[in-house]
Amino acid sequence: MSALPQIEPADAMGAAADVLVQTRKTLGSVPNMAKAMANSPAVLKGYLALSTALSGGVISAPAREQLALAAAEYNRCEYCLSAHTFIGSKVAKLSPEEIERARHAESSDPHVAALLALSDAIARGRGAVDDTVLKTARAAGVSDAEIAEVVGNLALNILTNYFNILADTDNDFPAVTPHEQN
Known part of the structure; x- marks a missing residue:
């Protein structure tokens, strides 16, 4: 409840x-x-x-879903993990393999993988990242607009993750539980 x-x-x-x-x-x-x-x-x-x-930003809807999946997994939010697995599959048309990769902040698409790695580094560093993280992202073609939007998406996902964990929101999606370890 x-x-x-x-x-x-x-x-x-x-x-x-x-x-x-x-x-x-x-x-x-x-x-x-x-x-x-x-x-x-x-x-x-x-x-x-x-x-x-x-x-309305430059990061595509499927990539935003992958960012949301990575954040939900990292923050261990079952509600958001369930919601974004459902939306990622049904709306963004992500394959089950890409959904699973996203939960580990990975993707078979090198550009999306760079976005996920950047978001993961920002989350784990609580905003502080080594210069090599940004250089690596830029070398993979990540634009300044995408860097800014990665932070925006991470903030949005932390809001929903923390809110749903605290509220213990009743899950209205097919349940997906976080993996044992982050």
């Missing part, structure tokens, strides 16, 4: 009702994470705004 109540759209009032309507328009549905985030309409609005902004 979730540690935060999940506000059903039909029962929501005021700002929570408004942002849940916006959620359905933006995402096409209202997942349990959004229902829990609606306890603070500001948090849900912030999540939607950053997610929408990054979806």
Whole structure:
């Protein structure tokens, strides 16, 4: 059972009702994470705004899903790992092999592998990375815009990972559990 109540759209009032309507328009549905985030309409609005902004960036939707999978695995967030496995498979059309690779911050695509390695280094270093990490990413063709968006995507994923872990959000996706070790 979730540690935060999940506000059903039909029962929501005021700002929570408004942002849940916006959620359905933006995402096409209202997942349990959004229902829990609606306890603070500001948090849900912030999540939607950053997610929408990054979806218009230079990193492709499949690569964003791979970044989300790597972060969820690293942070051991079952809810996000389940959600992004489902979305990665059904929407972004990632193969089961690429989904598994992403969970290890790897990809068969060298450019995506460089994005994942950069994101992983940033997460593990809490923002501090060695100059060679950036040089390696740039040598693989990662642009300055992509470097900035990797940080943005990592921030978005940490928000959702930590929120769902703390809230113990009821999983509304086929369950995928983190591997034993990161």
